Amino acid sequence: MSNMDMFTQQLKTIAEQSKLAESVAVFEQSRLYIDSNRDKLLKQYPNRWIAVHKEKVLATDKDLQTLVGIIRKSGVRLEYVAVELLTNEKTPVLLSVVL
Amino acid sequence: MKKPPSSSRLFSDSQKFEIHGFYRQGYPGGPWRPFVRVAVALPRFSVVRQVDMLVDSGADITALQPRDSLLLLEEAQFSQLRERHKVQGIGGFTNFFQEDAAIGFLLAGDRICWIPVVMNIAELKAPSGILSGLGNDVMQYGITHLDAINGTVKIELWLPHPLVT
Numbered sequence: 001m002s003n004m005d006m007f008t009q010q011l012k013t014i015a016e017q018s019k020l021a022e023s024v025a026v027f028e029q030s031r032l033y034i035d036s037n038r039d040k041l042l043k044q045y046p047n048r049w050i051a052v053h054k055e056k057v058l059a060t061d062k063d064l065q066t067l068v069g070i071i072r073k074s075g076v077r078l079e080y081v082a083v084e085l086l087t088n089e090k091t092p093v094l095l096s097v098v099l
Numbered sequence: 100m101k102k103p104p105s106s107s108r109l110f111s112d113s114q115k116f117e118i119h120g121f122y123r124q125g126y127p128g129g130p131w132r133p134f135v136r137v138a139v140a141l142p143r144f145s146v147v148r149q150v151d152m153l154v155d156s157g158a159d160i161t162a163l164q165p166r167d168s169l170l171l172l173e174e175a176q177f178s179q180l181r182e183r184h185k186v187q188g189i190g191g192f193t194n195f196f197q198e199d200a201a202i203g204f205l206l207a208g209d210r211i212c213w214i215p216v217v218m219n220i221a222e223l224k225a226p227s228g229i230l231s232g233l234g235n236d237v238m239q240y241g242i243t244h245l246d247a248i249n250g251t252v253k254i255e256l257w258l259p260h261p262l263v264t
Binding site: 004007008010011012014015017018020021023024027031035038039042049063064065068071072078079081087088089090 | 126128129138149205209211262
């Protein structure tokens with residue numbers, strides 16, 4: 001078996017063990033809830049990180065690491081959860097990076 | 100198998116994979132930004148997660164920022180990251196760790212087309228609001244269409260030896 005075949009098999013195993021196929025639809029549902037309700041959520045949770053599972057707000061916090069800690073303790077699979085920073089501050093991005 | 104467009108940078112036996120992304124607004128009144136949803140796998144940690152990555156045609160590298168890496172790795176695992184290096188960005192330098200990874204593009208029928216990459220994982224003290232970005236290390240394998248008028252993002256990957264699971 002070539003290195004590439006082994007790598008492919010490793011990726012397949014990780015995807016299966018993580019139930020990636022199963023999480024695709026749930027993550028989409030969670031993400032869609034944020035995108036479809038952004039204005040309402042922004043009014044409720046301005047300048048906060050928000051974690052959504054399916055169509056439910058799981059937790060919010062001003063600090064991302066704290067929020068992730070809350071999600072982990074909740075027992076909900078992380079792969080199912082969409083996380084977003086709700087802000088009405090103008091935060092233009094300039095991401096281009098070079099080595 | 101479709102024939103690739105004529106170009107000296109393409110292998111004649113390349114296969115085409117068409118990936119669709121989307122536009123999303125970052126803040127009210129702000130410009131709409133192009134994204135593509137991918138699976139990010141870090142084999143050394145046996146983890147994978149879906150990530151919405153900004154299509155960043157100005158970036159040499161694909162980068163994972165804390166907003167996504169924190170959901171992929173536990174905090175203790177960050178201390179196991181190696182190959183720390185500085186990367187020049189607009190506004191200054193940021194420290195990244197390099198990790199062997201794979202970017203997976205979701206195809207029909209629960210299939211995934213994987214591209215091996217060296218993932219640049221920003222250190223945890225990087226600003227949490229920064230977006231993870233898909234760079235030219237991945238986009239060099241295809242043709243990227245960004246249509247802000249119609250809000251569509253399309254990436255055509257032309258791969259000579261695709262890894263499909």
